[in-house]
Amino acid sequence: MSQKVVSANSQLCTGCKQCELFCSFEHEGIYSPRLARIRVVKFEEKCLSVPVTCAYCERPVCEEVCPVGAMKHDPATGAAQVLEDLCIGCKECVNVCPLGAVEIHPKKGTAMRCDQCKGDPACVKYCPAGALQYEPLAHTVRDKRRARVTAWSLD
Amino acid sequence: MLSLREESIKCDGCGRCQLACSLGPALRVPVNDQGIPKLRPPLLWFDEIEGRRQIFVCRHCENPICVDACVAGALWVDSKSGMVRVHQNRCIGCYSCVMECPFGALRIVYPVEEPSTNGVVHKCDGCIGWQAPLCAIFCPTGALQTAKNAAERASKRRRERAMFVSLTTGTVSCAAKKHG
């Protein structure tokens, strides 16, 4: 499992939404959170913000439901892409994704999903709090285990 | 940007969606001069494929291939509502759109009274005037679901996901502790 993922640590996230802005700039050339492939979900009453993006599923449902085969991923690296020339904007992927990680581009009408910026994610590069990491899946699992243990020791 | 989600596995074939669709957005049974009720043909269909029931209904694509394929200029995208609509008087029943749609959401229907005349294409009209399509409102099993738009559904899912992430990593308790 050398596959790398963008993993988020909600404990470090300040909710500044820089990741959304830089994601939009990287892919679309403008700063518009609406065009971002990563979104920060805020629970204001709980003082909590969680960045959510594609989880790079092993068997992606978005690819299964796509009637035209526009959703593709590279099995070696896990990096996903949307073939915009093929996408017909039927919104099946948006409706089926359990994470809400696929959205429709408001101008082009095609699906948007995280493509890990072809191996150098802008959201990770520009996250001022270091809440986003681009690392192999195994590291994320290890970090989660550690976080869990730390949470217990606090109790 | 209408968003209709179809989960055929939940469908028990009660046919309420088709009935609601036939009644039309006015939800009334039209009656002709002799007092005989006359429903319009439904704009969504069922079929058994490999032993599984499936619902065929339009997804109102953002870049619809049926519109590209239409040679008569009968299919068009209503830019206000984002829906794919038909000028039925322009349709010549050539089957080009039927051939394109991967959802099987367009069918050529021949008028019952005059079967010899040309059929015209029938497809979901998105129930103009209603917040949600009537088929989804009337569906008792959740095989047809609707959200105001796809973005809303995605954002709801993201909230659920974020909540789940924070719960499983114990962040909520942690954060709550930190902030007293």
Add this chain to the structure above:
Amino acid sequence: MAKYVIIGNSAAGLAGVKAIRSKDPCGEVTIISDEKHFPYSRVLLTNYIAGHIEIEDFFLEDRDLFIRLKVNQLLGTRAIAIHPLHRTVEMETGQVITYETLLIATGGLPAFPINLPAKIKGITGLRTIEDAINIRQQAMAGAKVVIWGGGLVGVKLACALHEAGNSPEMIVSSPHLLSQVADDEGGSLVQRHMERHGIRIRCSADVVRVVQDSAGGLKSAVLTGGEQIPCHLLVVCKGVRPNTSLVDKLLSSSGGIPVDSRMRTRLPNIYAAGDVANTYDITRQESRLMPIWPHAVAQGRTAGLNMAGEKAQYRGSLPRNALEILGLPFISMGIVQAPAQEEWEVSIHHQGNNYQKLVYFKGRLVGAVLTNRVEPAGRLQASIRSAAGDWLDQYSV
């Protein structure tokens, strides 16, 4: 300000104009066509002959579309040469138009067999509004019409004339109808359906010469066996050939202009789209001509986006045809006739008018023929496309 020039104002040209305008609202766009009409749908010509629609229904958009999109129109004048070095297009009027990017969407012309003497009154193709008006007028006047060719246009024209009350006769060189787009069984099913309606079809026959009467009009057509069929009008429906006369000296383009996945030709800043372009067939995995409407629209849009500076890719063509033959729907796509080899499999369901044939190559779906129950066509097309997989790498000029 960028200068775009588009030659041809049918499906591909119109889609190209719209795509350019969606990206570049101010660049100067000029559309050139030797036809004086506003963009119209050639597919509807047979419906006009059948009397289902009138001439006004041909036109695809409202007439002020070009004014709204601020497009310079040069309709009714022919472009005679392209000079890629100077980036100019020469018109027959002597006018010279400079371009920065050029789209060639000149479409096709009816293919005429060489053994026919050109320019005889009474021999025509079916491609333009003028052809359709001429055929309809003669058919209404009770002329005896012979259709030479059993392709899509021939079949549609025969049905249209039948519906208009004329009794046409078809001469087909292949053993059954629709030999290019249907398999033997599907083709003969369509043929039997048409014959039941009273259309006379002669298969495995060809016109070898025509006989003129004393006034110079057409008297009869002579078939291979020497048989003479009296006719006033001979409509040649032997397919279309790409209209490449503008670039014949610049590109070796006898079988259409070769283009890459962004619809660029080998010449700099010149794009081609529509019936004139030679694109990649995802089922046969080779480049060839597939003159059908949805391809022209998609190719025109891709070319337009690329001309306006986008990076759009055309993801290959899937040859497909949908027809309504006197109430019998017929759809075919991809490879319809499997060679008798081990890797090919065929599944056939045939019951009355319901015919479904699926062709598999190495386990993946590559073609289908459907009649009567055609609802699964869209899904079949989607699975053919997704089974074709990634092929874009092998796709260049």
